[in-house]
Amino acid sequence: MGGMRFEGSDNYVATRDLTLAVNAAVTLQRPLLIKGEPGTGKTMLAEEVAAALGLPLFQWHIKSTTKAQQGLYEYDAVSRLRDSQLGDPKVEDIAHYIVKGVLWQAFECETPCVVLIDEIDKADIEFPNDLLRELDRMEFHVYETRQMVRARHRPLVFITSNNEKELPDAFLRRCFFHYIKFPDRETMGKIVDVHFPDLKKDLLREALEVFFELREVPGLKKKPSTSELLDWLKLLLAEDIPPEALRAKDQKAAIPPLHGALLKNEQDVHLFERLIFMARQNR
Amino acid sequence: MLVDFFLHLKDRKLPVSTKEFLTLLEALQRGVIGHSLDDFYVLARAALVKDEAHFDKFDRAFAEYFKGIESLPGMDKAIPEEWLRQSMKRHLTPEEQAKLEKLGWDKLMEEFEKRLAEQKGRHAGGSKWIGTGGTSPFGHGGTHPEGIRVGGKSENRSAVKVWEKREFRNLDDQVELGTRNIKVALRRLRHFARTGAAEELDLEGTIAGTAKNAGWLDLHLRPERHNAVKVLLFLDIGGSMDDHVRVCEELFSACGSEFKHLEHYYFHNCVYESVWKDNRRRHTERIPTQEVLHRYGADYKLVFVGDASMSPYEILYPGGSVEHWNEEPGAEWLTRMTTTFPRAIWLNPEPEHVWQYRQSTGLIRNLMGNRMYPLTIDGLTRGIRELGK
DSSP states (O other), X not given: OTTOOOOOBTTXXXXXXXXXXXXXXXXXXXXXXXXXXXTSSHHHHHHHHHHHHTOOEEXXXXXXXXXXXXHHEEEOHHHHHHHHHHTOGGGGOGGGGEEEOHHHHHHHOSSOOEEXXXXXXXXXXXXXXXXXXXXXXXXXXXXXXXXXXXXXXXOEEEEEEOSSSXXXXXXXXXXXXXXXXXXXXXXXXXXXXXXXXXXXXXXHHHHHXXXXXXXXXXXXXXXXXXXXXXXXXXXXXXXXXXXXXXXXHHHTSOOOTTGXXXXXXXXXXXXXXXXXXXXXXXX | OOHHHHHHHHHTTOOOOHHHHHHHHHHHHTTOSOSOHHXXXXXXXXXXXXXXXXXXXXXXXXXXXXXXXXXXXTTOXXXXXXXXXXXXXXXXXXXXXXXXXXXXXXXHHHHHHHHHHHOOSOOBSSSSSSEESSSSSBEESOOOXXXXXXXXXXXXXXXXXXXXXXXXXXXXXXXXXXXXXHHHHHHTTOOEEEEEEEEEEOHHHXXXXXXXXXXXXXXXXXXXXXXXXXXXXXXXXXXXXGXXXXXXXXXXXXXXXXXXXXXXXXXXXXXXXXXXXXXXXXXXXXXXXXXXXXXXXXXXXXXXXXXXXSOTHHHHSTTOOSSSOOSSOHHHHHHHHHHHSOSEEEEXXXXXXXXGXXXXXXXXXXXXXXXXXXXXXXXXXXXXXXXXX
């Protein structure tokens, strides 16, 4: 995997520092931890890197109840109990009741592969610690069948976090880290271009104007992010809204059409409408 | 080679470890980056810093270290500081600047290396050599539109580096406090317990039950885990607290979505014999504090939010309240509350360094047994840790 390099893709605009962090992780075969505002493309990164490098992707989405063990394997004791009561001959071999987890599947993969551990901070605080050795050595022991599972090729591991919990230092020391900061206007233009290549120039300009202005509105509980902008543009295109309709400056503070796609919080919508109302009165 | 750099980061209190430093060296050795200081900056940050809250600190440390002795890694040529010292400065007219030809980046690097090799002594002014105040693309304080700045302060801003922009300034955990950050901090207070309807399979219980049942399947269920922490929130409202409305609102809304058992009450400056739940009806619908003390169990955690800025009389003397005649001093009520709810903290939206100048802040702090924390992410985290003890 040493010779591989990621340079962004047709569907994903990667800034220079992001590609550098990815390449460092690829070259040194260390996990890459990605943080950033929600909706800035953390999860998409793994998919795009896998696609760009032509590697299979194994995804492991973490929930608050996910245990580290589930990524390795699970022993389905209940099925075995049931089979034993039904007199099924399968019951003799415990291996029939070992269910492989995402990491096991990735370790078994014939080619190098990409593993995404999505939203690791959702899990219990001990979760990352329980995976330390497995991610470091890329091997683990199956207690039930007394077998050792080793990765044929060290997979490229992407880990995303929303910062809901602090990750243990020992875990962090083993990763590269990149924080996806919110794209500036220029990068955002590129991102939109990649998603909607046919978008009219003036519509894009007006839309970005509205979008960045909206992000500047003080007191919003959740600022609209990249994914919300893309959804909104999709709606604008579907409804065939002309660019002039977005030009708030002409009509002085009109409510942008379909703003529900950008503001997802009732209080934010109220706040926004109130501000617009006040702006109109001051006209 | 970069040991000094590493020690410098350590010196600036960045939590970097030897393992991470070795990773950085390995990455350099494996040629992850080319000969560019910008790339080195990004790589060093990805390898050494694991929390965006430390990015700003890293940027500052990086700028400090690479100021003066700035050398491009891999080029193996340090530029003597003395030789770069700003001794002379030429001010060019815009016309003159426009005349300077613009070189492409690759060409620029190439030229730079070439001249590094050619150059012998210190150089200032002129238009070819590396030095200060000249019009050559190299050196610093110069006016070439696409120059590479080497050390020193940027004056014309055309070669400003990322780490001097300090884009991550407001991510430092001392300052920013958004609803989301507060939620994250509050989450540390989670205390999971199993109560309510049994709907999750208890595997150990099932196995044990089945074994006891001589092999016949005996399913056991148990209730799901959820956050069982209980919080009593007391908010100071009005007067000097008006400056802090936004941050208090944020705290309040974050609490609301984070805790199932959350009760809030308002008070003004200090708690006395009654509090209220609705600010619009604060004069008609007051709740005796005594009732609050009786209603909730000692397992509730008590959180005061207030700036503790008032006249000391309001705490120490009967009748000291600015709003009404209070029979007993505020201190008495405060002590009563912290005795009933031993897990208690006071969050103060005023910055920590001004506390010492206010007598009342000191008094409240003493009454709270020093458990007063600033209303920043860092303070909240410390406070939550205290509550969790």
